[in-house]
Amino acid sequence: MSDNLSELLGRKGLKDNLFDKLGKLAKPEGTPNNEAMAKLADEFLIGKANTFGTASFYDFLKPENKGKKVYVCNGTACVCAGTQEKVINSLKSKFDAEEIGHMTCLGRCHENSAFHYDGKNYSGDAISNLNSIIDSDSNLNQDTYNIKASGKQILTAPFSNITDYYQPFLEALQKDSADVLEEIKTSNVRGRGGAGFPMGLKLQFCRNVENETKFIICNADEGDPGAYSDRYLLEHQPHSVLFGMLISGYVTHAKYGILYIRAEYPEAVKIVQDAIDELKTNNLIGENINSSDFSFDFKIIQAQGSYICGEETALINSIEGQRPEVRVRPPFPAQKGLFNKPTTVNNVETLAALHYIISNGGEAWKAIGTERSSGTKLVSLDSFFNNPGMYEVEMGTPLSYVINELGGGFKSDVKAVQIGGPLGGLVPVSKIEDLTVDFESFSKNGFLLGHASVVSVPSDYPIMKFIEHLFDFAAYESCGKCFPCRLGTKRGQELAEKALTSDYKIDKKLFTDLLTTLEQGSLCAHGGGIPLPVRNALQYFDDELRQYFN
Structure with missing residues (x-):
């Protein structure tokens, strides 16, 4: 980006901020109007293309967001839980289809069925009280979850x-x-x-x-x-x-x-x-x-x-x-x-x-944790656990203890957990006993600790569908600056979708080359990180995925 542009945008300091103003302009209709953006461009001494280019990038500024009144969470935890179709159908009884948008993610992974309306987030049983939510300023947006420390209590x-x-x-x-x-x-x-x-x-x-x-x-x-x-x-x-x-x-x-x-x-x-x-x-x-x-x-x-x-x-x-x-x-x-x-x-x-x-x-x-991973770490457990919630553990704590003792185990059959977000590793349940909650253990075993968020993949959720979901997320969220990420994530999504919806067989060598290009050629960890869970899937779920490759 241009150094001169950064200087121009910073000349008014933080109080008078262009991005802040764009957000406020978007509130009435969901997107700032062209005339207002042109005035902002003149005010900040930048080209109109700059303000238009900025606004068109964001979910809640882009023109496609105009008229949206309610948003449904499409994060991985809600997708795997299978709750969102019911949420969408319920919302359609009160809103037109074009008034319903999406958000990723609302942080309501502990109970799913998440959606956003009128500046508030809702989840769990809230969708059953849609009339009350729309008709009144209720407190149905409040949520509760387990908060517990195992060992030294610091962050909690x-x-x-x-x-x-x-x-x-x-x-x-x-x-x-x-x-x-x-x-x-x-x-x-x-x-x-x-x-x-x-x-x-x-x-x-x-x-x-x-x-x-x-x-x-x-x-x-x-x-x-x-x-x-x-x-x-x-x-x-x-x-x-x-x-x-x-x-x-x-x-x-x-x-x-x-x-x-x-x-x-x-x-x-x-x-x-x-x-x-x-x-x-x-x-x-x-x-x-x-x-x-x-x-x-x-x-x-x-x-x-x-x-x-x-x-x-x-x-x-x-x-x-x-x-x-x-x-x-x-x-x-x-x-x-x-x-x-x-x-x-x-x-x-x-x-x-x-x-x-x-x-x-x-x-x-x-003195807390391990030699190279000191202190405590917060771990987020999703709705598939008997005790979903937020747990503070000392670094080096066995992952099996977090899942089976703190989380109380799974409510239903789970075949893998993705830890560390969409760019984090896909850990089969058979590997849980081998891991401890610290950077070195995860890296040594070919995974990534990251945020230490745990998303459960149920046994009946196809791994190829999960791969397609990851690529789709990565393609949609790519900044587009480098070719490997911008094109590679979309090609990966297209290959997975084609294999899922037809008799098409993916060339495994071509697919492996695609992952390597993403890893080595991407400008940042977005494109460079998405191959990790895909490679994990290919390694640990070969029996399930073999039918899609030649």
Whole structure:
């Protein structure tokens, strides 16, 4: 993307933000009108093609979204549970077909039957009360799920109060920021969004760049179907995330924190804003906090429906108001990120870990878990479990314990679980005993821990249909910047669909070449990651898939 365009889009700062304005313009009809977008282009001194190009990318800005009134979740967990056809049929009794859109995913994987109406999410039995939902401002959007810690309770620990909770932050302001950073590095806390990169190093890279303007971004665009750990933290533990951003700002010398929260989590946006307002009331944000030299403030940017924005450079482009295409690296965001300024992007759960580290020291966090995967991890269990919900476990915990003891086993026959989102590995139930919840165990066995979201594939769900679903998701959500991903994911979907609906046999060598091209040629992990679960399927479900290949 053009450096000049980034500069133009950043000249008004965060308060007057193009992407934010596009979202607000879209609210009345589902898409911003052409005249308003042309005015925005003039206001920001950019070409009209830029505003039109941006709006046409997102699910909730594009012209096709005009007139949509209700949205049905089409995430993998809901698809595998088989609940969504009934939801759609029920909605058709109240809405025209063209008024029904889709969202991926609503984070209601623990009970499915998920849909979105009038700024709220619903799931479970809510669809049976459609009249009440439409006719009144009911509380039927509320959901409950198991929340439990096995071992050390950190991320799920009850919130105390503002004064006590933020005391470690005020104490940190009295220390040299370099020493505070060393505690984070000592902890060896690794990114919980999927890559597992050491957080301390990421912060240090940003700290080492001289610039008066720096940004801390919380990547709350939790798009992995099956994952709702970020949603849990945003809605139940918002101060843990804000605390982590404040500390990140202090050690990097950043003054601005941005929470990029997905449109599919409307309740989270309000809860986090309320928490920010609480900080402001208690003088914990703003200029020269607690008479120190540190100033910091927050802004929430509400996403508009695009999975690729989970990739940090696409997310940065999105905040700027550009099409969320992945950037070529180097330069990395720590050197040239948002509006060309040094930027650190961290996942919600990663930031939430800092309260314990700053309160108890890096060694205390490092003492939990394994040598290379320290601390605790949130695991999301879907509706196929007897005890679906959110579980905090120490790294290194046997996966079998999580599934059979915490989750209570499966309600019905399951042949595989996909862990870590659509780009995560497809784990046959026969391999569950071999895995522990940590980065190394999953990698060694040919899988990916990622978000640690668990989506169950029932025994009667065809694996080839699952492969087609993964390719379809990846093709739809591709940013389109690189050919291998843009074309390869669509070719994979077409091959799988043709094999499912006709006598066509896929050439296995051609299919393997396609997967290799995606892995080696894609610009980011979106195209590069989708072959992993497909290869797992070919390896462990050969008997079932053999009929589709020659």
